[in-house]
Amino acid sequence: MASDQAPGSGWLSKVGGSPSFGPTGLRCAVLKPDWLRVKAPQRERIGAVADLLQDLQLNTVCQEASCPNIGECFAGGTATFLIMGPGCTRACPYCDIDFDKSVRALDPTEPARLGEAVARLGLSHVVITSVNRDDLADGGASQFVACIAQVRARSPLTTIELLIPDFCGNWHALAAVMAAAPDVLNHNIETVPRLYKKARPQGVYERSLELLQRVREGWPRTYTKSGLMVGLGESDAEVGAVLADLRRHHVDIVTIGQYLSPGPKHLPVDRFVTPEQFELFRHHGETELGFLQVVSSPLTRSSYHAGEVQRLMREFPR
Secondary structure: OOOOOOOOHHHOOOOOOOOOEOOOOOEOOOOOOHHHOOOOOOHHHHHHHHHHHHHOOOEEHHHHOOOOOHHHHHHOOOOEEEEOOOOEOOOOOOOOOOEOOOOOOOOOOHHHHHHHHHHHHOOOEEEEEEOOOOOOOOOOHHHHHHHHHHHHHHOOOOEEEEEOOOHHHOHHHHHHHHHOOOOEEEOOOEOOHHHHHHHOOOOOHHHHHHHHHHHHHHOOOOEEEEEEEEOOOOOHHHHHHHHHHHHHOOOOEEEEEEOOOOOOOOOOOOOOOOHHHHHHHHHHHHHHHOOOEEEEOOOOOOOOOHHHHHHHHHHOOO
């Protein structure tokens, strides 16, 4: 049984990546290190997927959230579909998705278009996520259910991963989604509890943990997953405490990636975590805490290399 205690100082980073301060005491810009520099995606590498998405009038989180891995994922014929958007009813200051608090009806054609895209791309594993839709009574749970039905109808062998919001703690909505039997249920914890007021003001740390716990207890065959960003002002010890919380709530898979500020109106980067420290996070999570998998690197995002979950499902069948 893995320990639930926060890790000791042996795995904490000893080299700071924090911003410097000028003679006036003002915070200076943090320079992006070489390990975060990626080549701009070439049109021919992403064109086929982008054209299909445009043809079917679908959104992806790859595009809406300015993901740095868009070239690699699109070139590999994969995408994380963003439903019920593109506007989000929450305005988290780290996120590049547009804020829209207006009441909007769901598009009844969206699930069928998504199912067609999965079939035309020939995906063996699909990730479906959404913006927050706090304007809807069920937070959009019914649209997730409809999307799962369409994918299963068109691509019955495709495994399905959902990355869901917290539904404002509406557990009936969660139950409706889980009744559709996704293979993987992902809900991101995003950051450490101390930074929730600053980074995720409408979220509740304990509510997110409860959601993940409820999934494990109610639908034990589903693999649970969560993710967090680093570089928002947390310490390595706080990251360790979040990992311990997630494992204590029986989460199977965790992703950890570097926060990159989308622009001057968003939260600034506090530090750039080294690749070596990301590897220490991974080793601690897998070896000492007992996660099935920890994907931890500077460019990791919650659905990066998500298709690898199929290997875990074969290795740890349920």
